[in-house]
Amino acid sequence: MQRIALGASGPELSRLVYGVWRLADSADTSVQATLRRVHACLDQGITSFDHADIYGDYQCEALFGAALKAAPELKARLQTVTKCGIMLTSAKYPARKVKHYDTSAAHIRASVDASLSHIGVDVIDLLLLHRPDPFMDAAETGACLDQLVQSGKVRAVGVSNFQPWDCELLQSAMQTPLATNQIELSLLAQSPFTNGQLAYHQQRQQPVMAWSPLAGGALFGDGAAAQRVRPLLQSLASQYGVGLDAVAVAWLLAHPARIVPVLGTNDLGRVQALGDAFKVQIDRETWYQLYSLAAGVEVP
Template identity: 55%
Template sequence: MERVKISDTLQMSRIVYGMWRIADDADTSPAHVEAKIQSCLDQGITTFDQADIYGGYTAEAVLGGALRANPSLRGQMEIVTKCDIVAPAGRHASARVKHYDTSRAHILASVDASLSDMGIEHIDLLLIHRPDPLLDHHETGAALDEVVSAGKVGAIGVSNFRPWDWELLQSAMKTPLVTNQIEISLGEIAPFTNGDLAFHQRHGHRIMAWSPLGGGRLMTEKTPLGEVADRIAEERGVDRAAVAVAFLLAHPAGILPVMGTNNLDRIAQISKAAEVKLDREEWYQLYEAALGQEVP
């Protein structure tokens, strides 16, 4: 699996394993979670994506159970997590309304809670999960610089930010933002056309793609797009998912798809996408089908 330089101090695997469903599995035992991690590591997938809110603020602790049971795993992994969403669940059950909190106090408390739940001393990459309309960029930027200076976090990024959100936060930070995790797939191609991808490509930022299979819809829907993907998949001896991910991997911006599943058999097949090399016309066949029309 290709390794990708995210910053001077951080490299990640080109495909990331997303843990947003890990607490929803029927089996959340340390042994079963370790089996998922090991299956990823066997393929060279070393980067694992978390967020404090996943599983109603329980997913990080599920991962932590496996890391405590087998401490040797931590040294083989890069751990990504996120903060700033406050929903009425788990440790935030008393919240009156779902909201975002990018205050210094919340960021510091969230980082400490994530470290404690996962049983680790260092988060490799922390993302601000959603743009906050009440963002005080000076306060938030200083807090993010603070957790890096304290050694609790290695690198900082964002998720679901538009270019102007990125530039506002970066303007108040000493630490460079290194990635934006956005929804992008054959089922959500807006970033290819709205300037988001071009902004990050121009500045050399690496993009992480959440829901690269369109929430699973790309796997099952009988559509012209599905027909094109199935034809290419049959020619390459892979499934439709591998083609959908290969579509993202082919882009020169160097997109990092975040793949999430609890099925061990599917986890074992994640890296197949990296073996599929689409030519330009195949890429445009998929793009045209996703657009629903011929390119102008």
Template identity: 35%
Template sequence: MSSRLIYGCMTIGGSWDADPLDAATVERARRAVRAALEAGITDFDHADIYAHGKSEEVFGLLLEEDPELRRTAVVQTKCGVRLPGNTAAPGAPVHYRLDRDTLRRSLEGSLHRLRTDSVERFVLHRPDPLADPQEVAAALDELRREGLIRSVGLSNMSLRQVCLYQQLLSTPVTALQLELSLRHRGFVEQQILVNQDEASEHPFPEGTLEYCTGNGIEVQAWGALARGLYTGAPVPAEDHRAAATAELVHAMAAELGVSGEAVVLAWLMRHPGGIRPVVGTTDPGRIAACAAAEELATRMDHEQWYALLTAARGEPVP
């Protein structure tokens, strides 16, 4: 059975430049993907911009050499971010683009690099203020009719944007990807600060998780490990809340017999919104350690969950 964790492939392609893949990068990616599979993870998250397309390219090589991976892998890829010298011309500004031609060209490029005929989910990476939502929906429906995608995902979008695309699309919207973590916890603050002045400090779109739960849209959490802030990354000297939270995570991990990564991810997965964390490390040991999060979420009690929340907030809930 597949894990609720998703393996994020952003870093498996190596350097973010036009240099070709090398043997060391391919072997590192092979070990990481193998570790993900051994941890029960079968969902893989890509984007056309990752490592100048090399993350998709190396994954395509792995799909070609491993029939079992091709049989089990559930692949999604994202499009719409235009980076100079990457998905845009060298002199262009960083921008977003979701017109019909860009969507099609981006998907065709991803399918070519992934060496596959279709993806499970095609994700709009960022909202483009200049995009015509009706044109976007028509283009996505066209790609689905051609059998190139099976569903649509949205990333970094508001609840109103989700509702609009649901209204316009015939293709099902099956996922919303947002930054969620113990550090980026506005989704919880929005729930507990109803009718409180402090709510304005946490501008997470109200009702987003509730809407997704009620409408069969899975919520995927990017940045789920808070960039390692609570699990070993350097903590700024002035950030006393982060230091206290990291200390609690370490103590809780020792008490529960798991890694700090598992504690941080379990805090997300303990929420009834069915959150699916995206894990992006290429270290096989850390990937294996993250796998314990799903089981830990089933035994993390109220007091432990709120203790982590209180530490991250720096004060008790109202």
């Protein structure tokens, strides 16, 4: 499995990351079932796991942590990515009046401490602000993120779903370089290729993490774009002896922006085959064939 460094002094992630957003939705959330999935990732060299405080209505970090508690020797082999800043309305927080964002220093610090405790690790390798917060005080948030890195609780910080101007604002108030931006990116979510998001991070040599690289499963559904692109995905999958999902991930890996797909299947067989994406070579014309089929138009 390829590895990718997030900046000169940032952590190194596996080129494919496993996301645990859907962990609490799996039919079997037992420690043993979670460990089977973690082992299936590690066996292929997928060592980086993407969490958020809110996943599974605030349950997923603890579910994952329970598995690590049963197999603590795994902790040294994996990298922990987690996020903070979204405040869900939830039975767990009955006093909360509205879904909102909180990037105050007090909330970020409390969220990091809770994540460390739930997952049961000593350090978060990469902390992401989950969404741009229109009420953010950049000076306060930036200083807090710097301080978390200095304290050693967090190795690197980044953002998620930020536009270039959101990154500029936050970065202007920080000393630590932002390591990455985790954005929605797939055959069915192509706008970052042309809206400036990828260009911004390429210019700064920051790898971008792609959430829902299979469009959250919509690539296998009845939508028009999925139906247009599937025959070619299928034909390439047959040529390489892999699944359609591997071809869709290879399409992201082929791009020069050094995209890091974050995959979220709960199916053990699919987890075991995630590394198949590296068997597929996507050349320039094939990349554009898939791009144009999904978009429904030829490039101008």
